Amino acid sequence: MAIITPSRRVRRTPFTQGVETAGVTSYTVYNHMLLAAQIDNFVEDYHHLKRHVQIWDVPVQRQISIKGNDAERLMRLISPRDLSKMQDDQCFYLPVIGADGGMLNDPVAMKISTDHFWVSLADSDFMLYLLGVSDALSLDVQIAEADIAPLAVQGPKSEDLLEKLFGKSIRDLKFFRYGTFNFEGRQVYISRSGFSKQGGFEIYVEGDDYAMALWHKLLSEGEPLHIKVGCPNLIERIEGGLLSYGNDMRRENTPFEAGLGKYVNSPDDYLGKAALLKRPARQMIRPIAIAGEIPVCDRVWPLYAENRQVGQVTSAIFSPDFGVNVAIGMVADSHWDAGTTLEVDTQEGIRKAEIQAKFWI
Amino acid sequence: MAIITPSRRVRRTPFTQGVETAGVTSYTVYNHMLLAAQIDNFVEDYHHLKRHVQIWDVPVQRQISIKGNDAERLMRLISPRDLSKMQDDQCFYLPVIGADGGMLNDPVAMKISTDHFWVSLADSDFMLYLLGVSDALSLDVQIAEADIAPLAVQGPKSEDLLEKLFGKSIRDLKFFRYGTFNFEGRQVYISRSGFSKQGGFEIYVEGDDYAMALWHKLLSEGEPLHIKVGCPNLIERIEGGLLSYGNDMRRENTPFEAGLGKYVNSPDDYLGKAALLKRPARQMIRPIAIAGEIPVCDRVWPLYAENRQVGQVTSAIFSPDFGVNVAIGMVADSHWDAGTTLEVDTQEGIRKAEIQAKFWI
Numbered sequence: 265m266a267i268i269t270p271s272r273r274v275r276r277t278p279f280t281q282g283v284e285t286a287g288v289t290s291y292t293v294y295n296h297m298l299l300a301a302q303i304d305n306f307v308e309d310y311h312h313l314k315r316h317v318q319i320w321d322v323p324v325q326r327q328i329s330i331k332g333n334d335a336e337r338l339m340r341l342i343s344p345r346d347l348s349k350m351q352d353d354q355c356f357y358l359p360v361i362g363a364d365g366g367m368l369n370d371p372v373a374m375k376i377s378t379d380h381f382w383v384s385l386a387d388s389d390f391m392l393y394l395l396g397v398s399d400a401l402s403l404d405v406q407i408a409e410a411d412i413a414p415l416a417v418q419g420p421k422s423e424d425l426l427e428k429l430f431g432k433s434i435r436d437l438k439f440f441r442y443g444t445f446n447f448e449g450r451q452v453y454i455s456r457s458g459f460s461k462q463g464g465f466e467i468y469v470e471g472d473d474y475a476m477a478l479w480h481k482l483l484s485e486g487e488p489l490h491i492k493v494g495c496p497n498l499i500e501r502i503e504g505g506l507l508s509y510g511n512d513m514r515r516e517n518t519p520f521e522a523g524l525g526k527y528v529n530s531p532d533d534y535l536g537k538a539a540l541l542k543r544p545a546r547q548m549i550r551p552i553a554i555a556g557e558i559p560v561c562d563r564v565w566p567l568y569a570e571n572r573q574v575g576q577v578t579s580a581i582f583s584p585d586f587g588v589n590v591a592i593g594m595v596a597d598s599h600w601d602a603g604t605t606l607e608v609d610t611q612e613g614i615r616k617a618e619i620q621a622k623f624w625i
Numbered sequence: 626m627a628i629i630t631p632s633r634r635v636r637r638t639p640f641t642q643g644v645e646t647a648g649v650t651s652y653t654v655y656n657h658m659l660l661a662a663q664i665d666n667f668v669e670d671y672h673h674l675k676r677h678v679q680i681w682d683v684p685v686q687r688q689i690s691i692k693g694n695d696a697e698r699l700m701r702l703i704s705p706r707d708l709s710k711m712q713d714d715q716c717f718y719l720p721v722i723g724a725d726g727g728m729l730n731d732p733v734a735m736k737i738s739t740d741h742f743w744v745s746l747a748d749s750d751f752m753l754y755l756l757g758v759s760d761a762l763s764l765d766v767q768i769a770e771a772d773i774a775p776l777a778v779q780g781p782k783s784e785d786l787l788e789k790l791f792g793k794s795i796r797d798l799k800f801f802r803y804g805t806f807n808f809e810g811r812q813v814y815i816s817r818s819g820f821s822k823q824g825g826f827e828i829y830v831e832g833d834d835y836a837m838a839l840w841h842k843l844l845s846e847g848e849p850l851h852i853k854v855g856c857p858n859l860i861e862r863i864e865g866g867l868l869s870y871g872n873d874m875r876r877e878n879t880p881f882e883a884g885l886g887k888y889v890n891s892p893d894d895y896l897g898k899a900a901l902l903k904r905p906a907r908q909m910i911r912p913i914a915i916a917g918e919i920p921v922c923d924r925v926w927p928l929y930a931e932n933r934q935v936g937q938v939t940s941a942i943f944s945p946d947f948g949v950n951v952a953i954g955m956v957a958d959s960h961w962d963a964g965t966t967l968e969v970d971t972q973e974g975i976r977k978a979e980i981q982a983k984f985w986i
Contacts, residue, residue: 266628266629266631266649266651266652266659267627267628267629267650267651267652268627268628268629268651268652268653268654269651269652269653269662269663269859270627270921270922270923271653271869271872271922271923271940272871272872272922272923272924272925272939272940273653273655273748273869273870273871273872274653274654274923276923276924288627289628290627290628290629290630291627291628291629291630292629292630292632292634292635292654293629293635293653293654294634296748296749296871298627301630302630341761362756362760363756363759363760363763368753368756387634387657388657388750388753389749389750389751389753390750390753392729392749392750392751392753392754392757393753393754393756393757394757395723395724395729395754395757396753396754396755396756396757396758396759396760396761397757397758397760397761398724398757399723399724399757399758399896399897400702400757400758400761400762400896401761402724409876498630508632508634509634510633510634510657511632511633511634515770535760535761536760560631561631561632561633562631562632562633562635562637563633563637564633578633579632579633
């Protein structure tokens with residue numbers, strides 16, 4: 265049981281006091297900020313998320329603002345995904361790479377206007393890569409961490425809740441699209457998105473003067489819907505195959521290995537294109553079921569076939585709904601077919617593992 | 626009291642088991658890795674550090690290897706400090722900036738050879754900036770997180786301890802110089818450096834196969850010297866004026882504001898030079914004494930003079946040896962003179978603060 269020492273460097277968010285009041289039981293640190301990992305515990309949070317509605321304190325999804333005459337040029341330089349058809353109200357999941365084709369982050373980009381993008385980061389300071397490229401090429405663009413604190417509303421009753429605050433038009437918002445709505449006279453961006461498979465929205469709170477007012481309003485309006493403070497849930501994300509940068513893929517992996525090949529389609533000469541297209545995946549992300557009792561997955565668990573390592577598990581936990589340990593791992597092409605049985609080496613011993621045809625959704 | 630949820634993303638180090646065995650009581654997360662913040666507690670760790678010798682698990686100081694024909698060119702592009710006189714066995718403290726002159730990290734660079742540098746990072750993924758610059762300019766250089774785990778030996782008896790393991794020549798190592806030594810047949814780099822003012826060394830353990838063997842050897846040889854497992858100590862670092870990137874300065878600050886103007890002397894056209902030289906410091910890091918009882922400094926504490934904000938405190942804790950709350954803050958030029966009294970707004974109320982002439986060393 266490891267305690268986090270408080271410091272300014274591990275930043276609080278505008279909603280941290282809300283999470284504390286809800287009795288958060290454990291945190292992680294993500295982009296130098298506190299992120300709740302369990303409110304009650306993984307299992308209770310999980311059952312509730314699948315049935316009701318939760319609000320999540322997720323400003324750890326740091327919003328990088330890229331603005332200026334060269335904003336689109338910079339975006340095209342760093343994007344393996346074709347941005348030419350991106351609409352002004354669209355969110356794009358965007359695996360980003362360096363010159364060797366290795367992944368540096370997997371943000372969601374939002375196009376605010378032709379010369380203005382937001383990039384919502386996973387856990388690495390990808391802003392520094394944007395700055396490095398921009399500084400080296402003297403691009404005409406301002407890059408900054410915007411003063412925006414995303415608040416996620418997730419779970420099957422999310423739409424019911426947001427209709428109460430923002431009106432019926434919230435129901436017209438399509439998946440991975442955003443719109444502007446009104447909260448007590450303030451314009452707020454809301455997208456239909458979020459790090460769960462239960463449906464929901466992300467609200468982009470600019471400035472922190474109304475952050476807790478919105479938080480409390482959601483809690484009070486959500487009371488009849490059994491709302492709870494929640495957080496991204498480890499069980500639900502593994503079941504759903506939602507990858508976590510830093511856990512499931514890193515700079516040593518390409519988007520192909522991460523199973524994100526469909527997002528590699530840009531006709532532009534983006535940085536890393538030549539190297540990436542020469543690196544077909546010899547290993548790939550796979551859903552894996554593990555038998556028996558398993559410890560906490562806090563390190564890489566090698567996967568073996570006949571004493572030869574053929575992959576690794578990087579996320580794993582017991583799923584109450586599916587009655588099995590659900591896991592995400594990277595497996596060599598020789599052993600990645602569904603039904604293949606392997607051995608996984610946890611810190612508490614060897615367990616049987618089996619490659620699945622699909623995630624638990 | 627916040628608990629850290631274990632995951633691969635918040636990485637263990639090759640020495641984490643040693644810190645766990647020592648009974649670590651709290652961690653922080655630094656460069657996506659676990660860093661012990663207290664073994665017993667701040668005060669006991671502090672008294673011991675000033676009297677004896679400690680070993681610290683500090684692979685969080687990620688070593689970025691920059692190697693290739695353009696390695697020196699890249700280093701000169703990103704360095705406000707004149708590297709022309711840097712010797713092959715020398716360590717250079719290096720505030721690094723972006724094109725606007727704002728600090729992105731404050732690593733220690735080591736010159737391994739003319740085409741090979743190591744950069745030992747503070748808490749930001751500055752490797753991504755190096756990659757961005759290198760990718761944009763197609764430099765002939767390999768940039769990677771090296772498989773090197775620094776282990777610090779700190780405290781007044783550090784030299785006595787290292788002499789036992791590495792021989793008398795360790796005493797000839799000058800401050801911020803490194804040499805190569807032998808541990809059980811392995812060549813190891815050792816520098817006279819470390820994040821305390823008590824003297825000591827950093828050992829760069831390559832690979833993790835002998836990491837714990839070295840750890841145990843240091844503990845057993847150090848027994849007569851009252852060795853303990855320790856970690857960077859919050860009280861001692863504030864007393865000594867050792868700045869912490871992310872706490873005391875960030876991208877919004879220049880090296881001048883951080884009091885690091887003496888490291889801004891490169892004749893080269895480094896990125897950010899023009900902007901930096903146009904930003905003289907209108908505020909600067911200052912040692913600050915705070916009266917009364919203070920809470921944990923886990924957020925910015927604004928400093929006021931006659932109800933106008935004139936600065937902020939970013940690190941603060943009670944010092945047993947000096948009998949006062951020692952603090953680090955950034956103060957406007959109108960109020961930065963020693964002896965100036967201000968008010969500091971903590972989360973538990975206003976306290977009196979006074980600018981000091983120097984840190985507590």
